[in-house]
Amino acid sequence: TTHDAAAARGAQVLVASNRGPVSYTVREDGSLDARRGGGGLVSGLSAIGPDAGALWVCSALSDGDREAVRRGVGEEGVRMLPVPADVHADAYNGIANSVLWFIHHLLYQTPLEPVFDAEFRRQWASYEIYNRAFAEALAEEAAPGAAVLVQDYHLCLVPGMLRELRPDLRIGHFSHTPWAPVDYFALLPSDIREQLLRGMLGADRLGFLTRRWADAFTACAAEFAGGTGSTRVGVHGLGADADFLRERAHRPDVEERITALREEIGGTDRRTIVRVDRTELSKNIVRGLLAYRQLLDDHEEWRERVVHVAFAYPSRQDLAVYRDYTAEVRRLATEINKTYGTPGWTPVVLHVKDDFARSLAAYRLADVALVNPIRDGMNLVAKEIPVVSDEGCALVLSREAGAYWELGEDALVVNPYDVLETARALHEALGMGPEERAERTKRLAAAATALPPARWFLDQLEALREGQPG
Numbered sequence: 455t456t457h458d459a460a461a462a463r464g465a466q467v468l469v470a471s472n473r474g475p476v477s478y479t480v481r482e483d484g485s486l487d488a489r490r491g492g493g494g495l496v497s498g499l500s501a502i503g504p505d506a507g508a509l510w511v512c513s514a515l516s517d518g519d520r521e522a523v524r525r526g527v528g529e530e531g532v533r534m535l536p537v538p539a540d541v542h543a544d545a546y547n548g549i550a551n552s553v554l555w556f557i558h559h560l561l562y563q564t565p566l567e568p569v570f571d572a573e574f575r576r577q578w579a580s581y582e583i584y585n586r587a588f589a590e591a592l593a594e595e596a597a598p599g600a601a602v603l604v605q606d607y608h609l610c611l612v613p614g615m616l617r618e619l620r621p622d623l624r625i626g627h628f629s630h631t632p633w634a635p636v637d638y639f640a641l642l643p644s645d646i647r648e649q650l651l652r653g654m655l656g657a658d659r660l661g662f663l664t665r666r667w668a669d670a671f672t673a674c675a676a677e678f679a680g681g682t683g684s685t686r687v688g689v690h691g692l693g694a695d696a697d698f699l700r701e702r703a704h705r706p707d708v709e710e711r712i713t714a715l716r717e718e719i720g721g722t723d724r725r726t727i728v729r730v731d732r733t734e735l736s737k738n739i740v741r742g743l744l745a746y747r748q749l750l751d752d753h754e755e756w757r758e759r760v761v762h763v764a765f766a767y768p769s770r771q772d773l774a775v776y777r778d779y780t781a782e783v784r785r786l787a788t789e790i791n792k793t794y795g796t797p798g799w800t801p802v803v804l805h806v807k808d809d810f811a812r813s814l815a816a817y818r819l820a821d822v823a824l825v826n827p828i829r830d831g832m833n834l835v836a837k838e839i840p841v842v843s844d845e846g847c848a849l850v851l852s853r854e855a856g857a858y859w860e861l862g863e864d865a866l867v868v869n870p871y872d873v874l875e876t877a878r879a880l881h882e883a884l885g886m887g888p889e890e891r892a893e894r895t896k897r898l899a900a901a902a903t904a905l906p907p908a909r910w911f912l913d914q915l916e917a918l919r920e921g922q923p924g
């Protein structure tokens with residue numbers, strides 16, 4: 455198998471993440487169906503691929519994945535860890551997505567959250583087991599002196615654990631999320647705070663998407679771990695993959711979806727406001743819909759003349775709070791359509807079934823892109839839309855997205871909590887003249903592609919090796 459082959463020669467470069475490049479489902483006839491994973495991490499890392507000779511260690515996330523491991527089915531250069539389903543559920547849903555994600559995105563709602571109780575401690579024990587499984591697999595697979603790049607908040611303890619098992623390795627960790635400010639990180643129990651920080655500081659080098667998140671980490675380390683010690687901290691602002699996107703966005707399946715989408719939009723000269731997200735609390739989809747409703751309220755002239763194309767793909771549906779949020783998105787979209795819709799005009803076209811080709815179709819057609827997260831490590835959608843836009847697209851962008859620091863000058867910047875401001879920005883964006891829009895889109899696309907995924911990855915590898923003695 456791939457695993458034995460890699461172990462025999464030992465991999466020189468290893469990547470570790472919870473979600474890997476593919477996920478499997480078992481079809482009714484018992485065969486396995488492979489799908490590309492979603493989210494910024496996979497979009498970024500997929501560009502590296504097995505061609506680069508890297509071994510990607512990831513987790514079996516579903517029954518289909520565990521079945522694939524059992525059958526020895528897999529992709530070249532990928533090793534899936536069949537962590538027991540209950541351990542994974544605790545570590546992924548319980549700790550990573552309910553605690554760490556909420557801490558870094560400032561998502562807790564007082565007075566009920568957070569509660570660190572016995573249940574939390576039980577889940578934390580799973581998080582440790584989960585991290586240990588990665589550290590052991592990496593220790594087993596890595597050639598002497600190899601470089602290991604650990605990804606994200608699911609695996610904060612891996613660098614420290616791996617350092618103990620294999621002091622010879624060069625270890626990096628990269629965060630695809632924001633990092634919490636000191637006062638918010640302080641909500642975590644003190645021993646957990648320290649364990650997380652010490653785990654990450656086991657790395658030679660830590661990477662973040664913007665200076666803002668890197669500084670927040672450094673401040674937390676200073677406050678709770680006596681500083682960053684010998685660990686270096688760097689910034690790598692992952693960009694969009696222009697070559698891949700432009701080629702992919704002109705394939706026949708995308709053209710087909712453009713035709714279908716045009717029909718749903720109706721009317722020949724209607725403008726579109728496009729958003730594409732995982733249905734994710736931090737993406738702020740509900741306030742986006744509220745802002746759109748406000749726009750229709752304040753500016754009757756846009757009724758019948760604009761359609762909000764909102765793709766909100768299912769995410770983390772094991773968590774009740776995500777299911778409730780999904781229901782609220784649907785409810786509000788329906789309500790807006792009932793209130794304002796006419797026989798020939800559906801104000802909100804909402805799709806919840808994940809379809810990458812249709813996302814690209816919407817990217818190409820967008821007159822306005824709405825990217826209004828409460829907080830976001832980077833937000834690749836804001837970078838991808840200007841790259842494939844057919845006729846230029848005005849970007850309404852939250853100042854709390856990492857992308858703001860790279861794209862802010864040519865976007866219409868909003869406070870994501872301010873629905874009225876967002877509505878005004880949508881109005882302004884819809885009214886932007888074609889020349890200005892095209893000019894801005896060109897500059898946005900240039901900024902968005904400054905650091906393509908392959909370069910982003912190689913820069914980190916180089917920086918990791920630079921610190922190498924000798």
Ligand code: G6P
Nearest residue numbers: 473492493494495606630631770
């Ligand atoms: C964010 C995280 C990634 C994660 C992605 C999708 O981008 O930083 O680590 O893979 O969301 O979320 P999921 O829980 O489906 O992997």
